[in-house]
Amino acid sequence: MTVKETQRSEKNRKTLPEERYDIKLFKQAVKASKEAKILERRTKKRKEFLRGLLSISIVFAVGLLIYFLLPLFAPKDEYTLAQERPVVLDFESIESEEISFEKDLSIKVGDISGESVIAFNPSNGDILYEKNINEKRSIASLTKLLTAIIVLENYKLDEVINVSVENIPEDLDWKLGLKEGDKISVENLLKAMLMSSYNDTGYIIANAYPYGGYPGFIKAMNRKAEALKMKSSHFSNPAGIDEEGNYSTALDVAILTSVARKYPDILRIVGMGKDVVNWSSEKGLMNREVQTTNQLYGVNRYIKGLKTGITDLAGQCFTGYFVYPNGKELITVVIDSKDRFGDTTLLEKYTRELLK
Numbered sequence: 001m002t003v004k005e006t007q008r009s010e011k012n013r014k015t016l017p018e019e020r021y022d023i024k025l026f027k028q029a030v031k032a033s034k035e036a037k038i039l040e041r042r043t044k045k046r047k048e049f050l051r052g053l054l055s056i057s058i059v060f061a062v063g064l065l066i067y068f069l070l071p072l073f074a075p076k077d078e079y080t081l082a083q084e085r086p087v088v089l090d091f092e093s094i095e096s097e098e099i100s101f102e103k104d105l106s107i108k109v110g111d112i113s114g115e116s117v118i119a120f121n122p123s124n125g126d127i128l129y130e131k132n133i134n135e136k137r138s139i140a141s142l143t144k145l146l147t148a149i150i151v152l153e154n155y156k157l158d159e160v161i162n163v164s165v166e167n168i169p170e171d172l173d174w175k176l177g178l179k180e181g182d183k184i185s186v187e188n189l190l191k192a193m194l195m196s197s198y199n200d201t202g203y204i205i206a207n208a209y210p211y212g213g214y215p216g217f218i219k220a221m222n223r224k225a226e227a228l229k230m231k232s233s234h235f236s237n238p239a240g241i242d243e244e245g246n247y248s249t250a251l252d253v254a255i256l257t258s259v260a261r262k263y264p265d266i267l268r269i270v271g272m273g274k275d276v277v278n279w280s281s282e283k284g285l286m287n288r289e290v291q292t293t294n295q296l297y298g299v300n301r302y303i304k305g306l307k308t309g310i311t312d313l314a315g316q317c318f319t320g321y322f323v324y325p326n327g328k329e330l331i332t333v334v335i336d337s338k339d340r341f342g343d344t345t346l347l348e349k350y351t352r353e354l355l356k
Helices: 003-012 023-073 140-154 186-194 199-207 213-227 250-260 264-270 340-355
Strands: 116-120 127-131 160-162 183-185 274-281 284-291 303-311 315-323 329-337
Touching: 116 250, 116 340, 127 340, 140 186, 140 199, 140 213, 140 250, 140 264, 140 303, 140 315, 160 186, 183 186, 186 199, 186 264, 186 274, 186 284, 199 213, 250 303, 250 315, 250 329, 264 303, 303 340, 315 340, 329 340
Parallel strands: none
Antiparallel strands: 116 127, 116 329, 160 183, 183 274, 274 284, 303 315, 315 329
């Protein structure tokens, strides 16, 4: 065979695999490739699982954070819509009420959580239930009943107030949000104050008091309390904010409530479940829906009002006014309660029988 033939033969001969590759290394490479793919799939699944777990953890953590933080920003007064009830009572006398201690009509209501509690008949002053009624305590927004009385004795409902935010504490919560220079009627201020219990409304109307401004208003509150024989009370602000100089007793609040019920405008306002408050500002006409804080409206058919309150020192407070078909009346006061409406329901249920 010639040299050319030999070269042609070498060229045409196929190269065998074992001559091109090291079989052992080839198998190891194939095995490593398979293991790498398996590891890659496992790693991918692990990452997907961890991402899912992280997402669930974030959602859970955010939900938990909202759950614990929400109560800090929620309003202290709980809301419920109440049906409107007509005011059928019209009282002329605005004198202080005398309360009689002669009859012992005490009842056993062991589930009442309020620290100071009274139920009495305002028509004759008979006390139907009492518990620590002479203890001096913070009374929160029950104070606003006295504020409303001072307002009604010194202003006309359609009188327009030029808003001043002076004297309003910087950290005051639960506000209608009026600005300096806004204009609002006395009636709209009373609605916001008595129905939704906005705290800034009391300060705004006190600032506008024509007989000495804010200090004069506070003096008028204390003079009125003294005239009503609220012997264990003193007031230092018009909204009921916790302060050393702002306190009363269940007995004195009962007297205050019995007087407040004689003002038709107070009964009319607290007798509404909701309404709209209007005022004017530099941005134009503003309005906000206000709702009652009295959760017994629409639940107890005899209730006519009156006022809720809640602060850190006062706890849950409520003074209720009930009128029955036979003309009998009942006033209840609950201060520093764990369940003001539950306590009031118990009081009303038991004492109603004593009024028949």
